[in-house]
Amino acid sequence: METSIIISGFGGQGALFAGQVLAHAAMESGKEVTWIPSYGPEMRGGTAHCTVVIGDEPIGSPLVRNPHCVIAMNLPSVDKYEPLVAAGGRLLYDSSLVKRPLHRTDILGVAIPAHDIALRCGSQQLVNITMLGALVTLCPLVELAAVEQALRIHLPERHAELLRPNILALHAGAAYIREQRIATS
Amino acid sequence: MTSLSLRASLREVSVPPQMEIVYAHPAALADVPMHYCPGCSHGAIHRMIAEVVDELAIRERTLCVAPVGCAVFAYKYFNFDSCEAAHGRAPAMATGLKRILPDRIIFTYQGDGDLASIGANEILHAALRGEPIGVIFVNNAVYGMTGGQMAPTTPVGMKTTSSPLGRDPLTQGRPIHLTEMLATISGVAYAVRRSMHSVAEMRKTKKAIRLAFQAQLQGLGLSLVEILAACPTNWRLTPVEALDFIRDRMASEYPVGDFKVDERLRNWSGEC
Amino acid sequence: MARALWKGNEALAEAAIRAGVDAFFGYPITPQTELLEYMARRMPELGRVFLQAESEIAAINMVYGAACAGARAMTSSSSPGISLMQEGLSYIAGSEVPCVVVDIMRGGPGLGNIQPSQADYFQLTRSAGHGDFHPLVLAPATLQEAVDLMYASFDLAFRYRTIVIIAGDGALGQMMEPVEMPPMRPPAQDRPDWAVFGAKGRPPRAITSLYLDAEELEQVNQRLQAKLKVIAAGEQRWECYLTEDADYLVVAFGTVARIAKSAVRAARAMGVRAGLFRPISLWPYPSGMLGTLIAQMRGVLVVEMNAGQMLEDVRMAVCGRVPVRFLGRMGGVIPLPDEIAAEIVHMARTRQRGNGHGAQRLLQFKE
Structure with a gap:
């Protein structure tokens, strides 16, 4: 069984990094995983996204058309991926930025005021990890502790002072899902 | 008796005690007949290089990178290791060799089409890197091997098979002065122009080759000796007329001289 | 390690x-x-x-x-x-x-x-x-x-x-x-x-x-x-994936081959016995192995991120013995598992409806 996740946002929001943290956590948890970025001009402004596939057997395709889970950190990402999420899948979006309702009824849309949560944790730069905390609480991909450990190991040294805020944001995102009593599976 | 067997017999000659050998076949020059035309300068330049290699006692650690052009078989004429580059790429190939073999003496032997036209980028960047290699740049103003077409070094007005009305600067540009250009680059330790049109000039040419190798032995950077050379066949001249052509036509466009000599070379005590 | x-x-x-x-x-x-x-x-x-x-x-x-x-x-x-x-x-x-x-x-x-x-x-x-x-x-x-x-x-x-x-x-x-x-x-x-x-x-x-x-x-x-x-x-190298009982063979290399693996699994879930032949050495091409596999197949689908280049090697190995279809994406577009799976299933259904002229070789580009 493979689970595919797309994380998408503006360039600079850390979509690719959040995906890498998830991939590291999956690998350290003994799972098979692939991570593949969009590496076109969107890296330099515009939207950036990555695809993470996690499974128990060696991963076939590192790319999917219909992901099981999507983290959308801006409106263009919601517009692009809402039609693509697999039926029964999950679309987590930043409701601080995206004000429109979702159209699909066959997916679970999860509105997370990630921007506000991130600001409370210290910086709007923490939206990506806030969303990641929410994702791994919502879906049984990897343990939250494994993600925290991946952050500790893989946050670049030049950002060492951001480790605590990142861990704070990770747990705040997770707490939001638990407090809202959103059905997890 | 052919020249080959004559040479062989000379070697076996025992020298009487009251005499000494003042002229012999260089050990660094292979004992094979060369394919060059009568009056061509390549053979003499090969011999000068071989003499310098012998004098510096570096034959066992010298490597030649041969060009595409008339000297394409240079690797057959030297009695040391060598390899054959693609047209113009000798400085890149020599770079690869030198980076792997930093204590060897590595030189390229290139014509004007090879170095100044198709290989201009490779020589430019080898110079910029200060690659400690030697470059023997033989300038005879034409593409010799392909039958005398216009080269980037062809003087204005000179008729060649691809400039039958004479080189027209309006449509074909003016001759490139690559040695002067390279002399402006800090990675270049030695950049001079010499000529083959008289015995005196040939002696100076050999001294320059020796100094170029010396620059490499001292690890000073890229050293380049441009040599004005005769191509009687493609110039449609006799060998003697070809020497006059160098003196009268080529040397006015390409004056012999030193364009860059590293201070450490000037102070070299072993000046010959 | x-x-x-x-x-x-x-x-x-x-x-x-x-x-x-x-x-x-x-x-x-x-x-x-x-x-x-x-x-x-x-x-x-x-x-x-x-x-x-x-x-x-x-x-x-x-x-x-x-x-x-x-x-x-x-x-x-x-x-x-x-x-x-x-x-x-x-x-x-x-x-x-x-x-x-x-x-x-x-x-x-x-x-x-x-x-x-x-x-x-x-x-x-x-x-x-x-x-x-x-x-x-x-x-x-x-x-x-x-x-x-x-x-x-x-x-x-x-x-x-x-x-x-x-x-x-x-x-x-x-x-x-x-x-x-x-x-x-x-x-x-x-x-x-x-x-x-x-x-x-x-x-x-x-x-x-x-x-x-x-x-x-x-x-x-x-x-x-x-x-x-x-x-x-x-030095011929290849991988066979789920080919033992396969009726339909996908041939793909590199990234496309791993995507095709997912597609083969999806096609099997839809009832088509598909397998994958993945050349690892592109030269020398493992033609012998492919030729042997072909004997048991009812159809072949070549998938590449080009206009059909390895396709020529596959055709030479197949020698007209079974229909060869082609799915190519170009310009940097990556074929995804669903479109490859759909193509496999389409190939199987077309073959079943075939009226004896099934050996006709098809070549098509996916829009």
């Missing part, structure tokens, strides 16, 4: 280092640049040669020079840069010196784009330069396989004195996947007996690809061809 998450380009670079590469010469080009950047950091640390050349033309000729000295020399590039290297590759092949080249293919022709592509298939397998020769071309599908092939590449290059090309694409270069790195091997100490490094205590050697005499050059070519035959016989 523990698994670690590696980016494709960097994993290839580290694998080359562990295989004992002496010298790297390269030029920046997306999507392989991380390989060059990784070498720029690591090679000097290890006291080995790294040089950013002024062009791909210079880079391959520097590789040529270092290889003549007997070094384990390599370069890496992407499609437009590989085009520029054709001259040097031909000289290297003609001189029979070993080297390793990585091609992280991107969309073409021309400047094209920087997205993944497999459109260098002909360029690498058929004509990596003028004259008669083939490099040994290896196409990994996963990062672990990329690392393992890279690690083996210098031994292959030196065993046959040939060019080994690792053919990846932008997706392979850019993606991350767990990899177990092989152990570090020291650079080789001995210089090969054909290399040039100074004629000390032996006759001089010359390395050249020039033979003006026609009979002599024909003999050289005959020797080269004999060597290529040995390589062709001994």
